[in-house]
Amino acid sequence: MFHYRVSGLTVASELALPGLITSGASDQAPDIHIRRGAVPEALDGVTHSGPSWQLAGNRFLLRIPDVLRMLLIDGREILFEPDSGAAEGDGAIFLSGSGIGILMQQRGRVVLHASAVKVNDCAVLFCGPSGAGKSTLAVALGKLGYPSVADDFCCLTMDGAVPWLEPDGRQHKLWGQAIDALEVADRKRDPIRSSLQKYFVTALDAVEAPMPVGMIYELHAATPAQPSGIQRPRSIDGAHLVLRNAYRRALIHHFGQRQLYFDTAATLMASGRIQKFTRAMNFGDVPASLSALETHWRANGLLVGAA
Amino acid sequence: MRSLWLASYPKSGSTWFRILLANLGQDRPVDINRLPGDGGIASARTFFDDLMLFPSGLLTHEECERLRPLVHEVVGRGRGYVDPALTPPPRIRDTQFIKTHDAWLQTPDGVPLMGGRRAADGAILIVRDPRDVAASLAHHMGADLDTAIDFLAGETSALCGRRDFQPQQLRQRLTSWSGFNASWLDQQDLPVLVIRYEDIQRDPVEALIAALNFAGLPATPAEAEQAAGFATFETLRDQEQKQGFREAAPRGAPRAFFRRGVSGGWRDELTADQVARIEQSQLAGMLRHGYP
Numbered sequence: 001m002f003h004y005r006v007s008g009l010t011v012a013s014e015l016a017l018p019g020l021i022t023s024g025a026s027d028q029a030p031d032i033h034i035r036r037g038a039v040p041e042a043l044d045g046v047t048h049s050g051p052s053w054q055l056a057g058n059r060f061l062l063r064i065p066d067v068l069r070m071l072l073i074d075g076r077e078i079l080f081e082p083d084s085g086a087a088e089g090d091g092a093i094f095l096s097g098s099g100i101g102i103l104m105q106q107r108g109r110v111v112l113h114a115s116a117v118k119v120n121d122c123a124v125l126f127c128g129p130s131g132a133g134k135s136t137l138a139v140a141l142g143k144l145g146y147p148s149v150a151d152d153f154c155c156l157t158m159d160g161a162v163p164w165l166e167p168d169g170r171q172h173k174l175w176g177q178a179i180d181a182l183e184v185a186d187r188k189r190d191p192i193r194s195s196l197q198k199y200f201v202t203a204l205d206a207v208e209a210p211m212p213v214g215m216i217y218e219l220h221a222a223t224p225a226q227p228s229g230i231q232r233p234r235s236i237d238g239a240h241l242v243l244r245n246a247y248r249r250a251l252i253h254h255f256g257q258r259q260l261y262f263d264t265a266a267t268l269m270a271s272g273r274i275q276k277f278t279r280a281m282n283f284g285d286v287p288a289s290l291s292a293l294e295t296h297w298r299a300n301g302l303l304v305g306a307a
Numbered sequence: 308m309r310s311l312w313l314a315s316y317p318k319s320g321s322t323w324f325r326i327l328l329a330n331l332g333q334d335r336p337v338d339i340n341r342l343p344g345d346g347g348i349a350s351a352r353t354f355f356d357d358l359m360l361f362p363s364g365l366l367t368h369e370e371c372e373r374l375r376p377l378v379h380e381v382v383g384r385g386r387g388y389v390d391p392a393l394t395p396p397p398r399i400r401d402t403q404f405i406k407t408h409d410a411w412l413q414t415p416d417g418v419p420l421m422g423g424r425r426a427a428d429g430a431i432l433i434v435r436d437p438r439d440v441a442a443s444l445a446h447h448m449g450a451d452l453d454t455a456i457d458f459l460a461g462e463t464s465a466l467c468g469r470r471d472f473q474p475q476q477l478r479q480r481l482t483s484w485s486g487f488n489a490s491w492l493d494q495q496d497l498p499v500l501v502i503r504y505e506d507i508q509r510d511p512v513e514a515l516i517a518a519l520n521f522a523g524l525p526a527t528p529a530e531a532e533q534a535a536g537f538a539t540f541e542t543l544r545d546q547e548q549k550q551g552f553r554e555a556a557p558r559g560a561p562r563a564f565f566r567r568g569v570s571g572g573w574r575d576e577l578t579a580d581q582v583a584r585i586e587q588s589q590l591a592g593m594l595r596h597g598y599p
Contacts, residue, residue, distance in 0.1 A: 050387060051377035052374075062361065066370065097365070098360060178472065196470075223553040223555070225340045225552060240391065249390075250358070253388075
């Protein structure tokens with residue numbers, strides 16, 4: 001059995017899940033149990049479904065063809081069955097990502113598709129769809145001394161008016177081209193799947209204690225029509241920003257969680273913690289992006305002192 | 308919901324045609340940066356990722372392509388989650404027009420990658436003289452003409468096919484210019500209307516009316532004339548010069564999207580040898596589409 005800590009919860013898994021924060025075994029039952037077993041092809045009593053998934057009450061079936069099927073039960077358990085012919089361990093990245101991420105949504109947590117770093121005592125999040133540059137920014141900020149907090153999803157917990165984040169990030173996930181451009185080949189580990197040129201990259205420094213959220217940026221690529229800059233969205237836009245950056249946003253409606261995300265967004269907007277960050281997507285422009293961020297952090301009291 | 312593919316080899320004028328459609332029923336030219344379907348190309352990752360609930364970026368190109376028919380079947384019938392931040396594809400009544408640069412190919416399971424009849428009701432194929440495509444493609448890719456000509460003739464050419472990073476969109480296999488157009492014309496699943504770029508240019512009103520008739524959405528000449536008047540090349544280029552165009556090449560030095568908008572520009576852009584290479588390799592398609 002492998003033991004991990006994810007978003008403040010204990011996880012016991014029969015399959016090694018590289019990228020998660022490892023922890024020792026405990027006498028207490030884990031919060032989340034991941035085990036191998038027979039997973040049905042389809043569920044009874046389906047209320048919502050997509051090409052690769054079914055939702056029936058507290059059970060959620062996700063099928064990654066030729067890799068594995070997984071059944072998520074009541075936010076506490078993931079049952080998985082590798083497809084015949086799938087390489088051993090090929091499904092791990094789907095369990096540790098989509099599996100646990102959706103399980104967290106099933107638990108009623110606010111889960112954002114984001115990477116995060118620690119700036120002073122706060123977490124700063126970078127949201128966006130796959131390919132938006134979340135990991136690239138986190139790695140580049142890591143080189144400037146900002147420890148990694150999360151790489152793929154961020155589970156928020158509301159404590160009064162302040163959202164808190166439980167760290168998840170000892171490993172980044174980067175494509176070969178980014179590893180070369182960011183000069184981090186010395187920290188490159190195994191590929192996340194044997195068939196992909198995307199690799200785990202160990203964070204220079206990572207933190208494990210929860211911290212309040214200082215700022216959330218939604219990442220955008222600059223275009224000739226949309227120049228670089230950091231902008232605070234209008235309030236209605238901010239509410240939708242949080243909703244559309246939910247980890248698996250299509251599920252929010254089916255899980256009956258729209259109000260949960262709107263309430264979280266309202267709290268974040270009230271304290272000016274949501275911003276849109278537009279920047280050039282070339283690696284050559286990364287230093288300019290980092291400089292824009294540090295300037296913004298100073299202006300907003302997250303970072304003290306001169307550049 | 309009915310769906311029609313707006314299929315074209317890249318740089319063949321499908322964006323222009325999309326702008327023509329978008330201007331139907333408007334009382335002023337639509338803003339080129341607020342076009343319907345700005346993110347709505349068939350190969351957009353967002354459709355796949357939002358419907359499958361696991362990221363396409365964790366799959367190989369080949370794995371994605373086996374699953375794409377499932378995605379197109381949902382999107383083509385207007386079902387499933389659609390990112391509200393994206394403007395939906397151009398839609399007239401209950402018919403949507405979805406842009407694609409994918410050749411019509413079969414998956415290893417023997418089903419059409421584009422989802423066949425379950426995903427769409429027909430296709431409008433926009434074809435442009437490959438000699439002009441080569442010049443436009445070189446400009447768009449930021450590459451030299453010889454590279455663009457090799458790309459246009461290559462049977463394995465694809466957009467977004469790199470494997471050392473995550474391309475913005477899913478891989479789109481094009482095959483060659485001739486192969487691309489033949490793949491759409493020779494498939495047996497959907498009816499196809501071919502419109503040549505040169506014919507849109509010669510008479511945009513006639514081209515628009517033909518497309519709408521094919522789609523079963525007849526428009527009056529006055530409606531088509533108004534749309535065409537709002538989408539002249541000069542109007543589009545002026546808009547891009549004033550405010551930029553979000554669909555222009557995103558990486559590298561800024562390059563205008565609406566460049567020349569002429570037919571036959573290849574005569575002063577390509578060398579005799581370059582012209583000969585295209586004419587030799589793309590002969591079958593050029594004859595078929597009437598390019599002397």
